[in-house]
Amino acid sequence: MTFDQELIRQGLTLTAIGIATAFGLLIVMMVLIYLMGWATGIPARRAARARVAAEAAAAESRDRALAAVAAVAALSRSGEHAEPTT
Amino acid sequence: MTFDQELIRQGLTLTAIGIATAFGLLIVMMVLIYLMGWATGIPARRAARARVAAEAAAAESRDRALAAVAAVAALSRSGEHAEPTT
Amino acid sequence: MTFDQELIRQGLTLTAIGIATAFGLLIVMMVLIYLMGWATGIPARRAARARVAAEAAAAESRDRALAAVAAVAALSRSGEHAEPTT
Amino acid sequence: MTEITDFLNSSGLTNLDWRAVVMVLVGLGFMYLAISRDMEPYELLPIGLGVIIANLPLAGMALFVPGEMGHQESGIFGVVFHYGLSFWNILPPIIFLGIGAMTDFSPVIANPRTLLLGAAAQLGIFVAFWGALATGLFEIQEAAAIGIIGGADGPTTIFLSAKLAPELLGITAVIAYSYMASVAFIQPPLMKLLTTEKERSIVMRPPREVSRAEKLLLPPVAMILIILVVPRSAPLISMLMIGNLFRESGVVPRLANTASNELVNIATIFLMITVGTQLSAERVFDAETIVILALGLVAFACGTVGGLLLAKLMNLVLREKMNPLIGSAGVSAVPMAARISHHIGQESDPRVYLLGHAMGPNVAGVIGSAVVAGVFISLL
Amino acid sequence: MTEITDFLNSSGLTNLDWRAVVMVLVGLGFMYLAISRDMEPYELLPIGLGVIIANLPLAGMALFVPGEMGHQESGIFGVVFHYGLSFWNILPPIIFLGIGAMTDFSPVIANPRTLLLGAAAQLGIFVAFWGALATGLFEIQEAAAIGIIGGADGPTTIFLSAKLAPELLGITAVIAYSYMASVAFIQPPLMKLLTTEKERSIVMRPPREVSRAEKLLLPPVAMILIILVVPRSAPLISMLMIGNLFRESGVVPRLANTASNELVNIATIFLMITVGTQLSAERVFDAETIVILALGLVAFACGTVGGLLLAKLMNLVLREKMNPLIGSAGVSAVPMAARISHHIGQESDPRVYLLGHAMGPNVAGVIGSAVVAGVFISLL
């Protein structure tokens, strides 16, 4: 074991920078990938939300339609249930 | 616009030679392609002519054959038309 | 024909070494290939010998089994020949 | 702890300036166009990547250090730029070999008069050349490299730029490919402006069958003729015709396949990334770049006009009229310009079927530009 | 008859010494392992052949004579070594382009925390680096080249060795590939020693689906980030990401196919035979070689331990525990280390299905080693 001070110092710096950079970069990359996943998910989530909203709206109008149908049916007592399309 | 005489002269020559060469070469190529089409067509045309001639000859010999057949038929009144092959 | 002595000598050496080397190397290669064929055949031949021996052994035990079967059959007069597997 | 400050100083972050950031965004923009808009992806995707890596500080991928000093200092695309382009200029000919092996000259053989349209569309080159001279910003060699953008042919632009104005190579090549990716926006307005509805509705007879003998004769005849007159066009023309003869001969399928696949793919990977790396911030952030951008557009427009007008002119004397829309395909931009001729024709009358006819001036335009490039090299 | 004695003197038989004979047997041994044991055949077969031809006396296949003196004197693998490695170092980046075009980053995107395991497994590099320094036998540059063996990544080892210690290149590369071919013997004992049966039986949820947008964003984002911080890692990182973008973009299938097939195959043929030719007897018969062999083993072992321990550490804070066996895949040795994680997991409990998860640290380890290599180059 023939270490000189300078070599140890240089080796330590190298090790410190090396480990710090490797961990640092891969941690930042990890964060960026989470962000990417979140960001690229936005349209999908928005679409999903829009779909949910649309479905809710559709369900509401269906309910109204059903109510109307029921009312009409109740009035006429001679109709068939119409199957409403979403 | 900072043109000097020499630059204009050089530019003009370049333009003249460039356009002349491009058109000249492509015109010659056009002529050569027409010639090529004509030349490579020679065997085909000759074959076609030969075929026409052969067909004519065949038709003639067929006519003669038919005439002979007809004559024979006329003589014998008991033969069938032979279908000559070309 | 303008040969000088030195050129002839050099040409002769070249020819001699060239022909000798080509023939020598290809003869050695021939011998090595025969050796290779013999050596790579050893396992196969050993396997073949082993198989022959095994078959002989199997045949022997089959014979014994058959003999036993025959004996049993002879004793009982009501058994069927068992087909022994090799 | 000098190492730590050294390391920080050697990192790209501390050496980043805003122009490099803009260039990285430009690179990402090219990638976006290539991937999401499918605009010339084989060129704009690797070019975009090249722009990015050339503008990340200190990456050194595009560096070339000549001589013994180059030991472990040159980057791979620096080496490719030096030997493939600026010194020997052998990559564009290799691409042309592949193009030759992929090109079918039948449309030219079936209708040789379309060759003239390919000549007329070179008009854009000369207009842009004069425009560049008129600005007073460029040497005559640079003006020629700018003019050749109007040839609408990537490898020819790269080849001539590498010869006459290597410092402009990145810019001229990228502008050429960008406008080629944009012919669908540049050409149709001009085509509708300069032709009448009646002209656009001219139905052309389907091109005649071409014999194998003709296909075999064209490459050597064209090669010998053109190189005899313009020897400096040989690197492009001879490779184009060699590749085509590999294809048409039918006796060397292995060579034809390799030339049109692996070889051209390998050359494309390295050439296009390398072209992208020439777009460094210091070159692009320059008034000249905007001027070249404008001149390139003029060149494409004038080439289109040249082809269209000659087609109309020829119709004055021809008994069997041609649809002038095929004239604009003479600018090259193979095969997009030919497809545009076809589409505009179909818009006028669905019976107008121009794809086969427009491929004639389209490939003639490739030859025409290579000839003009050869003339420029001879005289400059 | 001086010619005859000349010829005999110029033959290899009269110039053969026992060490060359041993090296030829070593080469045959590599070939045997490659062919009969299927151990890393794409590397060990050409390497073995290279070892043989480099140790047959006077064959000169690995000779490079610079300048005009090189006329008809250099051998093909000498030329490849000079221009491909020691001078320009462009072959490893070409291999990385192909690796990028073959790599699927989905596992990393689906489970980004596995990136940390890829970082932890670089521990082996630094342990071997200090070990090499401690022996007093090596310069600090050589110690870095020995350390990088622990990256368990062939092209990175070759790239760094060519930069910092070209005289060790053959030895470090061959040792790296040999241990990569032997991970099935090196890793399992350590994996069982450092994990409990209960840990090895942790079932992980199958990785989530990854969208095309994420796959398209990763390469440019990672490339820009890493090269901004460590510009000297650009030759490896940029090529890896360019290749991956060719693949994931879907718009340049010809380039992606060529990069991952013909181009990488051609580069592999020449690179691996050339690496083998660097194992000449005079370099291998040296006490240093045994030391490097031992340090390489330490590096692989410590990398394995680093990945395993960080996985266990992360489990202390994570709500959804991960199976620590995937940690050992962080050393790279793609894809063998990931397969080993999977097999050891299956041994504990057949419901443990780790292949997909272990590919995360596996490819992260490639990036991690390239980053460390870039740091070494920056500072040495």
Next chain:
Amino acid sequence: MTEITDFLNSSGLTNLDWRAVVMVLVGLGFMYLAISRDMEPYELLPIGLGVIIANLPLAGMALFVPGEMGHQESGIFGVVFHYGLSFWNILPPIIFLGIGAMTDFSPVIANPRTLLLGAAAQLGIFVAFWGALATGLFEIQEAAAIGIIGGADGPTTIFLSAKLAPELLGITAVIAYSYMASVAFIQPPLMKLLTTEKERSIVMRPPREVSRAEKLLLPPVAMILIILVVPRSAPLISMLMIGNLFRESGVVPRLANTASNELVNIATIFLMITVGTQLSAERVFDAETIVILALGLVAFACGTVGGLLLAKLMNLVLREKMNPLIGSAGVSAVPMAARISHHIGQESDPRVYLLGHAMGPNVAGVIGSAVVAGVFISLL
């Protein structure tokens, strides 16, 4: 208007002399033979194209200007000639790698005595060598390059000529390929003259099955043996055997496929066109060319005779007689010479089936010529 006269003076037309015209016609002739007569199309078609472009005045495709003066002055085939042949001579070894990956050595293994026929057929080399010396027109190095034509093996001829007599390379290579394309005319008369009907009717037992172990052992054993004795044959022999081991090992199919397809195709395109470009008018219009043409024919004839006579000689001592027709296949000209042996045998008796047997001397002839080339290089 000096530019116009300059341009005219720089055109090929004004610089054309009748010898160049003749050479262009010769090039067209090679192309015709390749395309219409299917004579060695993979060599004669690109060679013909190379002849044409090298003889079109001022095209400069085959020019190589060394050093800094080479800036934009060298042509692509000049560069290939310089680095691929005259300076490093690395293209023929690459072709041999591909040939190795395409060659099946089974016939040699099944019937090793056919190796001797491959040696005997090298007789032609030495006869032509002495013939060349006898004319007094050639240096001894040139005589060796002329003699090697009798090896009937293109890459070996090119390799040796590039080493010993680069100025003759085009001529020796083209003559070798031309006679190889003509063996169907050269060999049969000699075969019928030197064998009796009875000999030609000898039926040989079908060759035995060859084991995988034998196929795996042959390449390293042959490589080590031959290179130990003739180190200078290494560039050819080692590459041949490496390629063959890629093929026979079965563990590196990607490398075997690339070596025998893309890599050899790319090398063939550039090598063969480049060989063609070496046939410039000033070299061909020389009394020497006619002499070499005659000597090449003598070489092919004597090689054929050598193989036939040794076969007859061996029959005197062999218990199981061989059909002497397979002797002529020892000249190489793979695989045409073997096919001719087969056809002539079938003419005598339809039960004579020689194709498999004739492949033995055929591939042995490749090895034999490479060995002789190595001896020439060692001593000259």
